Amino acid sequence: MKQIFFSIKGLCIFLAVPFFLGALLFPASVKADQTIVIVIDPGHGGKNLGAQYEGYTEKDMTMITAKAMKEELEKYEGVAVYLTHEEDADMSIKDRALFAKNRDADFLFCLHYNMSEYHTLFGSEVWVPAQGEYYAKGYSFAQIQMKEFSDIGLNSRGIKTRLNDRDENYYGILRYCTQENVPSVLIEHCHLDHDKDKPFYQQGEEQLKEFGRMDAAAVAKYFGLKSSVLNVDYSDFPVPETKVPASIVRPDKTEPELCRIEVSDIDQETGQVTVRMEAWDGDSYILYYNYSLDGGNTFTLPEPWPRPDGWNKSAREHTFAITVPFDQPVTLVAGASNGYDVWAQSGPVSIDPVPDPERLREEERIKQEKALREAQKQYQEITYEDTAGQEEAGNISMVLAVLIGIIVLCMLFVSFFMARAISSLLKGNKKR
Ligand SMILES: [Zn+2]
Missing domain, CATH: 3.40.630.40 (Zn-dependent exopeptidases)
Structure with a gap:
């Protein structure tokens, strides 16, 4: 009986030790x-x-x-x-x-x-x-x-x-x-x-x-x-560490610090303008950009700003093409927003009117047509004068031909009468 009692006691100690060790290793808050x-x-x-x-x-x-x-x-x-x-x-x-x-x-x-x-x-x-x-x-x-x-x-x-x-x-x-x-x-x-x-x-x-x-x-x-x-x-998945902040983490309410544009190229044939834009926000990052052709009155829909190095690292600059309307002065303004949709605007950049190449071609065509008509008119006048000269020459040759005709006829008459006179002379000599 005593032996059984001791073995139960031993068993209890045997079970209790790992239990206490476990309690030490894993605090009560862990399930x-x-x-x-x-x-x-x-x-x-x-x-x-x-x-x-x-x-x-x-x-x-x-x-x-x-x-x-x-x-x-x-x-x-x-x-x-x-x-x-x-x-x-x-x-x-x-x-x-x-x-x-x-x-x-x-x-x-x-x-x-x-x-x-x-x-x-x-x-x-x-x-x-x-x-x-x-x-x-x-x-x-x-x-x-x-x-x-x-x-x-x-x-x-x-x-x-x-x-x-x-x-x-x-x-x-x-x-x-x-x-x-x-x-x-x-x-x-x-x-x-x-x-x-x-x-x-x-x-x-x-x-x-x-x-x-x-x-x-x-x-x-x-x-x-x-x-x-x-x-x-995923037991070894590297969970990104985040430091526990000492105070409340507030949203970024300030606009991006940098938003600047410059025009690097204008294609006169298509009206395509190459814009180089810089944008930066030190608190968050740049989410979207857009632009205005009328000095900031109306803007295009937001486009994603590039983030080549991951979702939370925006590029410092971005080059993009826009198309400006022909024959109109354009005042280009760009906008950039941060992660909290706070927008900054660039300074304005004036773009001189790009002449409409279609219009220029049409104008050139009309000019050429006019020049052609002018040339044709002059040519016709010259041709008319030439024809008149030819007519005159024709008239002269006709007069000449008539004169020659008359002379030939006269000569024929003279020859005819001379021939008759000669033949009557010859007949008279025979009768004698
Ligand atoms: Zn909802």
Whole structure:
């Protein structure tokens, strides 16, 4: 009995030692089973439709993407995935954050599709909380996500913070999640109202699901997950490090510091003008550029500013061609915007009117025609004079011919009478 008692005691010590060691190695805050809890929030729902454009409704799109993201994430090991709502229903932003809190979520990913006020913007963006470790976690994840967007050709509009007038996170889901100690990001996949983004969703559901699978891959990389089903292992994935900011991270409200243009070439035949532009923003980077031919009254639609070294490094300069209208003086002004859509304008550059080559050719043709008519007129006059001379000469020769005729006739008469006289003389001599 005593022996059994000792062996139970020994067994207890044998089990307790690794338990205490384990408790020392893994602090209480880490979940005992190491399962990563992911909450996906499909943006909008119920009466809250979200963006609507040309038959697309955001709440339907976010639901399709969110379900595909969940399905894909569940193929990874050591992960529990929830949607804040699976039915098309109204749900307050606060309830979505509380849902994540109640499940002890490691992260909440809020999915959206975007639209801009004047239908001029395009590309993807990720909004992150502005405070401390919530900013750092959000920013680290968003860098992975943004690279994926950029790799498939979407214009990255950046990873940003936005604050309300009380200096809180502007987006409710980020505000409440931060209050509930849940790291979070808000992903705006692309714009529903711009031709440049249409190729990424207009083929239908499969493309929306593809976005979900892409989001899932970014999450898997961030958490270093692996999946035997998908045959991928991200446990060594290099997650970009973000320093925890000491104070609130504010949006960049200052315009790009540099925005300058010069005209390097004008093609007189086509009216094509080569413009060399420099633009720079030290706080964020240059997203778009556009230009005006009327001194800044009206501008063209924004075009993407080149970023040859990655989604978050804009080029210092860009050379592009524009076409100016013929026969008009042009005052060229260019604009450049940063990641927060704050625009700077260049100084004006005057371009002298480029003469319309078609008009010049027409004018030349008319000039030549006139000259030709002139020449023809002169030629006709000369020809008329020549003909008159010829007539005169003709008349003279005719008079001569008549005279010669008369002389010949006279000679014939004379010869005839002489012949008769001679023959009568000869007859008279015979009779004698
Ligand atoms: Zn939305």
